[in-house]
Amino acid sequence: MENILEKVKEVITKPMADIDIVVDNIEYVKENNYNFLKITLDKPGGLDLDTIVQATEIINPIMDEYDLIEEEYILDISSKERG
Numbered sequence: 001m002e003n004i005l006e007k008v009k010e011v012i013t014k015p016m017a018d019i020d021i022v023v024d025n026i027e028y029v030k031e032n033n034y035n036f037l038k039i040t041l042d043k044p045g046g047l048d049l050d051t052i053v054q055a056t057e058i059i060n061p062i063m064d065e066y067d068l069i070e071e072e073y074i075l076d077i078s079s080k081e082r083g
Helices: 002-017 050-065
Strands: 020-031 033-043 074-079
Touching: 002 020, 002 033, 002 050, 033 050, 050 074
Parallel strands: 033 074
Antiparallel strands: 020 033
8 A cells, every 4th residue: 555655645746736735644544434545735834725625626636547546435635734
């Protein structure tokens, strides 16, 4: 799975960089019988909901095109927490 997550990062990093977003972390986890592909994004000044929606609209078709994960999963895109 580690190789798949590296490939996911590889294919989404440039499209995210084009809109000044950094791919902070990617993980694949199982919670309550559901698989989640969790992608955490960051941007100088933080991300608002509209920007997360924009990023999701870019990432989702890329994931569909590359079809890197065989099993069903939920794509979960979020902003890096700031402390």
